[in-house]
Amino acid sequence: MRIGELAKATGTKAETIRYYEREGILPAADRTDSNYRDYSGNHLAALTFVRRARQLGFSMAQVRELLALSHHDDNPCEDVDRLVQQQLAEVERKISDLMALREELGRMLRSCQADKIGECQIIGSLGRQSVM
Amino acid sequence: MRIGELAKATGTKAETIRYYEREGILPAADRTDSNYRDYSGNHLAALTFVRRARQLGFSMAQVRELLALSHHDDNPCEDVDRLVQQQLAEVERKISDLMALREELGRMLRSCQADKIGECQIIGSLGRQSVM
């Protein structure tokens, strides 16, 4: 399997796959006689894992941890649980930040009844006069 | 007013202020005899505006637009409205993405009853494609 095929199969750009290899997130592929990367089913599984974790918002560092954990079948799940819980908490924090933002942006839009910038409540609420 | 004071007054790092100046987001400050930046009330107002907009999630490019708009008192508010609405839409999109993520992470946590990685549903589910 060449890099383009793997890319298509996983919805990842070839450049990203090479990047993962450079970063040690994915193991290096075998090479053909002409030096093309040659991937196996294991690589496909590994890349799928990585992409899935990234989609779920895990950082590269967390993905590394998850990968390391996934290679030790006998270890307890606790560490995986902890990572997922951490990520969940992070996501919840972001959601509540964004909901506050949504509130505020909505309030700004409703507040401005003017039609000239000079009286615009939005511009006003951003901080009043500037020198530029 | 020196850069450190302005930094404290606005909750911005001095380095960030210098960065804004380099980027043309803030006008250059006057200089003292010893070449220190010397800020006025106008600079304070401008920086407050910028920080507020950034906190609301506007990109640097959008902040530039907002600043430009804010300097033309006679222009209609429409363009400002459009930017705020754009930003609101963006925030809403992010919220719904994150809520989907929260769902999925929650599902992962609930799904895993195992205590060994070997049977861990979380690790398992990372290796599978999902239809979010």
Next chain:
DNA sequence: TATGCACCTTGTAGCAACTACAAGGTCAAG
């Protein structure tokens, strides 16, 4: 056989929005 085209290789640089040094200058207090 030649040629075109899609694919592959490496290496380097760019994106956003800062942040973190390093190496040195300035200034007030003790």
Next chain:
DNA sequence: CTTGACCTTGTAGTTGCTACAAGGTGCATA
């Protein structure tokens, strides 16, 4: 006179890719 907090410039690092550039390979077609 020294200490320490502050300031200056310039450069490089952060995250997770993405976009070239310059060249090699593989295969179908003229």
